[in-house]
Amino acid sequence: MNEEGRGPSAEPLLALIGDHLESIRGALDDEQHTLLLTRLTALAEAPPDDTMAVRRALQGVRLALRPLPFEHPVRVALDGVRLVAAPPGPAAVTEALALISLMTAPDPAPAGSTPTGSTPAAAPAVGAGDDRAPDPLLREPALSAAEATARCGGAPPPELIKLPDPPHGDRYPQFQFPAGGGTPHEVVLEVNRLLLADIDPRGAASWWLGGNTWLGGTPASFLGLLPDHELVGAATALVEGE
Template sequence: MNDGRESSAGRLLDLIGEHRTTIREALDDEQYTVLLARLGALSEVAPDNDRAVRRALQGVRLALLPLPLPFDHPVRVALDSTRLVAAPPGPATVAGARELMALLSSPSPSPGPEATTPDQPLLAPALSAEQARARCGGAAPPPELIRLSDPQGGDRYPEFQFAAGSGTPYQVVLEVNRLLLADIDPWGAAAWWLSGNTWLGGTPASLLGRLPDEQLVGAATALVEGD
């Protein structure tokens, strides 16, 4: 899959493909679903949108962090050396992600579920567009809400975005989703909310209403800024 991309981002994507069997066996089903969703999000980013490419690539890196690999394993070395401060080569990185998604979607001798594309829902309760509108008092859901495409059920809104008591969207969710560019990369934003976060001590979605909003915003800001 190497087409001359010399960037650390391109090298990381190449190595994911080369070591895909090891990676699949090291991640549980939910972790692997998140990785595929984030790779799919990267493959769909506009190549000339450097900020979105950088953000989507950071999502891929975070999905790989649970890998129990030796420090000298090629994937771990590439993961640690991928720098996001400077904008990555957008077209090459996005093209590499598309090639990788095609590779992961092809038949493989490794065990595990079929590769998941961004059109398949993440493992979380979700509301239909009609239900989301009802939660918003009959008005159209705010554009900051994560809206995932479901070929069979139509648009779906992950339910964690709505407060249990009032049923309305959490204001902090809208703020964080703006930082995560959820309107451009809804799958990457959903993956961030539903993945474990060592800084916060749990999945951000499960901590809504339990942690100060400022901590959630701070964690999202750290991701965006590559801290």
């Protein structure tokens, strides 16, 4: 139990993830599973002696596990983990490295697969906006890096969501800026800090652009319509597991 008596500490939670990797993979879609791997990678790369960096990275892992069914053992344990009372130790980074190794291990080649040394047919190249593999986030209205820099009056702040788009350059979702021009919405920056947008911009963008039962709609659509504190409250509810 942690100091608050609310469940396992961070390291046992990571070990529990390892025990249930197969069922986690079955419960998450491809994008959610990739997000989990991304956040575990951020944890593995955090300096072990930097408590705040490890804590932030662990919070990212917790957020990535939220889509699991409520009855899943990892999801049940999730709400019992509190990262404030007892700072996570270096063992959390070690556990993350082990999980990444397990999650990225190649599957055994099925019978009839391409023999070693042969070259499989190349998959068609897919770029942003290609209907064969649409990326909903990259289809959203966005500013280019140059446009975002101009609107910010300099380099965009790190908490601003920046989505990599190799064929066209980095994209900054447009909802982050007022429609009539100007610098980013302050509430967007505040919420993005809660959602760790600097670590996982796709996860933060998905929250803003996806349905939200707390608000009853898409958070981005309520900018300027709802009081800022309600948007912050909805994001806080996600982070704190309420």
